[in-house]
Amino acid sequence: MFKKTLVTALAVSALALSACGASDSGSGTDDGITMGFAQVGAESGWRTANTKSIQEAAETAGVDLKFSDAQQKQENQIKAIRSYIQQKVDVIAFSPVVESGWDTVLKEARDADIPVILTDRAVDSADTSLYQTFLGSDFVEEGKKAGDWLVQDSAATEGPVNIVELQGTTGAAPAIDRKEGFEAAITADPDLTIVQSQTGDFTRSGGKQVMEAFLKNTPDIDVVYAHNDDMGLGAIEAIEAAGKVPGVDIKIITVDAVKDGMTALSEGRINYIVECNPLLGEQLMELAEKVVAGEEVPERVVTEETAFTPEQAKEVLASREY
Numbered sequence: 001m002f003k004k005t006l007v008t009a010l011a012v013s014a015l016a017l018s019a020c021g022a023s024d025s026g027s028g029t030d031d032g033i034t035m036g037f038a039q040v041g042a043e044s045g046w047r048t049a050n051t052k053s054i055q056e057a058a059e060t061a062g063v064d065l066k067f068s069d070a071q072q073k074q075e076n077q078i079k080a081i082r083s084y085i086q087q088k089v090d091v092i093a094f095s096p097v098v099e100s101g102w103d104t105v106l107k108e109a110r111d112a113d114i115p116v117i118l119t120d121r122a123v124d125s126a127d128t129s130l131y132q133t134f135l136g137s138d139f140v141e142e143g144k145k146a147g148d149w150l151v152q153d154s155a156a157t158e159g160p161v162n163i164v165e166l167q168g169t170t171g172a173a174p175a176i177d178r179k180e181g182f183e184a185a186i187t188a189d190p191d192l193t194i195v196q197s198q199t200g201d202f203t204r205s206g207g208k209q210v211m212e213a214f215l216k217n218t219p220d221i222d223v224v225y226a227h228n229d230d231m232g233l234g235a236i237e238a239i240e241a242a243g244k245v246p247g248v249d250i251k252i253i254t255v256d257a258v259k260d261g262m263t264a265l266s267e268g269r270i271n272y273i274v275e276c277n278p279l280l281g282e283q284l285m286e287l288a289e290k291v292v293a294g295e296e297v298p299e300r301v302v303t304e305e306t307a308f309t310p311e312q313a314k315e316v317l318a319s320r321e322y
Helices: 014-019 045-061 074-087 103-111 139-153 173-186 204-217 229-241 259-266 281-292 310-319
Strands: 022-025 034-039 064-069 091-094 116-119 133-136 161-167 192-199 223-226 251-256 272-275 300-302
Touching: 034 045, 034 074, 045 064, 045 229, 045 259, 045 281, 064 074, 074 091, 074 103, 091 281, 103 116, 116 281, 133 281, 139 173, 139 223, 139 251, 139 272, 161 173, 161 204, 161 229, 173 192, 192 204, 204 229, 223 229, 229 251, 229 259, 259 272, 259 310
Parallel strands: 034 064, 034 091, 091 116, 116 133, 133 300, 161 192, 161 223, 223 251, 251 272
Antiparallel strands: 022 064
């Protein structure tokens, strides 16, 4: 049984959470669980929804949440995890900025008898004993869904289909896996070719900047495949500025299904979105309670997700929670 700490109620404003490197939230109860959570950052609408879900679920569950924003820097996450080890929290959870380079700090957590839960993104460590479980999406499957749709949509098209790819953060699990799944799927149609691929770092501004460059140096672009909605929305801005019609002149496929992306999908400016559910908070708190109690949990917990066409987006847009 891991050492329990006294939980102190602390109200934190959303502004402070986004501006500071670390902060606390959650009310908690006596003899409750203290969790240290190291978030990637606030790079997208998906991430903002993910953070809100975790904070709200912690408060509901009475978990004292020590929260840090790594601002998309691995060194900041490692520093935060070491701080949680020093504070002797009951459990550490984090969404890794990149896949590699975690073994040393995770061994430090294990040596301190503090269990670790991975959320949203995986690590590539060969030693799976360094963490208890991984809660998140199947990114390869997300990429495959995007590619399968394009194969079907392009079935009646004659001649080559030129695709440009807006990749996520270099070295991040979703960027690696969404690319892998998509590429595997489009091999079913030899006319589908990725002619340009570059990281937009999962940000709207990055997507816009990279798409502007693609439009200048690649004259014939038929499809944009963006690893998240925000980059796809940035690409829309660049396409419109170039005098083209997004969704018509250039088809757009994205991953996430956050509200801004779903709105663009319902308007026909995006053609297809694969869902990646950010609302992991409740499942995370349930897993944390079990691992702190010494109970066995599955090594992998996959979230259930779907995909949307413009017509389907119109039907569900009003009820979207994120």
